[in-house]
Amino acid sequence: MSDMKVVADPGTQEIVITRSFDAPRDLVFKAFTDPDAVRQWWGQASSETVVDQLEARPGGRWRFVEREAEGNEYGFHGVYHDLQAPERIVYTFEFEGMPGHVLLETIVFEDQGGRTLMTDSSVFQSVGDRDGMLQSGMESGASESLDRLDAYLAKG
Amino acid sequence: MDSERLDHTFAALADPTRRAILARLMAGAASVTELAEPFEMTLPAVSKHLKVLERAGLITRGREAQWRPCRLEADPLKEVADWVEGYRRFWEESERRYERLDTYLREAQRKGADP
Numbered sequence: 001m002s003d004m005k006v007v008a009d010p011g012t013q014e015i016v017i018t019r020s021f022d023a024p025r026d027l028v029f030k031a032f033t034d035p036d037a038v039r040q041w042w043g044q045a046s047s048e049t050v051v052d053q054l055e056a057r058p059g060g061r062w063r064f065v066e067r068e069a070e071g072n073e074y075g076f077h078g079v080y081h082d083l084q085a086p087e088r089i090v091y092t093f094e095f096e097g098m099p100g101h102v103l104l105e106t107i108v109f110e111d112q113g114g115r116t117l118m119t120d121s122s123v124f125q126s127v128g129d130r131d132g133m134l135q136s137g138m139e140s141g142a143s144e145s146l147d148r149l150d151a152y153l154a155k156g
Numbered sequence: 157m158d159s160e161r162l163d164h165t166f167a168a169l170a171d172p173t174r175r176a177i178l179a180r181l182m183a184g185a186a187s188v189t190e191l192a193e194p195f196e197m198t199l200p201a202v203s204k205h206l207k208v209l210e211r212a213g214l215i216t217r218g219r220e221a222q223w224r225p226c227r228l229e230a231d232p233l234k235e236v237a238d239w240v241e242g243y244r245r246f247w248e249e250s251e252r253r254y255e256r257l258d259t260y261l262r263e264a265q266r267k268g269a270d271p
Contacts, residue, residue, distance in 0.1 A: 002258075004251055019254055023261035027268075031260055041256040044249075135242030 013130050017120045025109050028116040029086035032107065038064065047074075056083055062091065078102070093122070101129050161213075162239060165232040168212035173197070174205050178214060178228060185218070185225035 004019040021028050031037045035051040043049040043066040052063040052075075063077035075096035081104075082090035089107045094100075103124045110117040124130040168174055177191055192202040206226060209215045213232045218225040 002251060002254065004247075004254065006247060006250065017250060021254075021258060021261055023265060027261055027264055028257075031257055031264075037260060037264070041253070041260040043253070045252060045256060134246050135239075 008130065008134055011127060013124045013127055015122045015124075015130060015133065018118065019120075020112065020115050020117045022115055024114055025086045025111045025116045028109055028118065029089075032089055033083065033085070053077070056080060058082055078105075101125065101132075103129070103133075158235070161232065162235060164212045165214065165236055168208050168214055169236070171205070171208075173202075174209055177202075177205060177209065177226075181215060181226060181228040185227045187223040187225055189223075191226060 002019055004017065007016045007018075008014070031041065033054070033056040035054045038054060039049050039051050042051075042064055047066040047068045050065040050067055052065055054060075054062045054064075058080055060080045061077065062080065063075060065076075066074045068074075076093065077096065078092035078094055080089070080091045082088060087109050089105075091105055092102050093105050094102045101124075103122050105120065105122045107121075108119045110119070122130075122133075124133065169178075173195060176194070180186060180191060180194075188199060188202060188206065191206070192199055195202065206215065206217070209226075210217060213229055215226050216229055218227065
């Protein structure tokens with residue numbers, strides 16, 4: 001079990017994730033800003049991540065594509081607004097499958113004596129967008145367990 | 157997802173007696189008398205709980221026969237399950253992603269330590 005915490009206060013437009021990593025801050029910062037590093041961990045385990053663009057400077061663009069084995073591709077892109085190695089990254093984030101829904105993400109890394117505490121705050125354009133992201137897995141993932149609930153309830 | 161309906165469902169579920177009634181109804185329809193049996197409660201007290209469950213759409217009362225059987229209704233529980241499932245997935249996907257980052261960081265440190 002990790003120490004990940006997710007805070008999404010009701011009625012706000014924000015999701016804040018905190019989690020610590022057993023690695024020095026320089027390395028964690030690099031994992032977010034080096035194309036070769038991003039390719040190795042970003043995205044779903046089941047898909048390949050292609051780093052199309054990663055211009056790690058204020059005003060620079062980034063674009064990552066998740067490529068599934070079956071050929072489906074999901075693109076994500078945005079613009080870096082602030083990069084202060086090794087402590088802070090600010091960028092916009094947009095899923096190309098839902099154009100126009102842009103969020104602003106601020107990631108702060110704190111040195112904890114060899115470990116690194118990450119605080120990742122995402123601000124959405126609306127409470128609805130925020131709630132939508134929190135419920136993102138629902139459509140596909142809920143169906144299986146709901147089928148089981150259906151079967152169970154049908155017996156009654 | 158209808159937020160007001162979720163409010164009603166969660167309010168109805170926020171009581172151990174009502175949850176016990178729902179658990180009993182998972183085994184099949186039952187009369188008020190049958191439902192009241194396990195509890196040290198008067199019939200009117202049990203009826204009150206049933207009304208809350210009925211208003212929340214969690215149960216329906218039959219019109220047939222004198223015993224008016226209570227039945228479990230799946231829809232509101234499905235909505236609760238949907239709601240919880242969404243958060244669970246968000247959590248799991250986030251955690252899985254960071255576990256991959258853990259692996260990357262471990263590897264990178266191991267390689268960095270090699271001569």
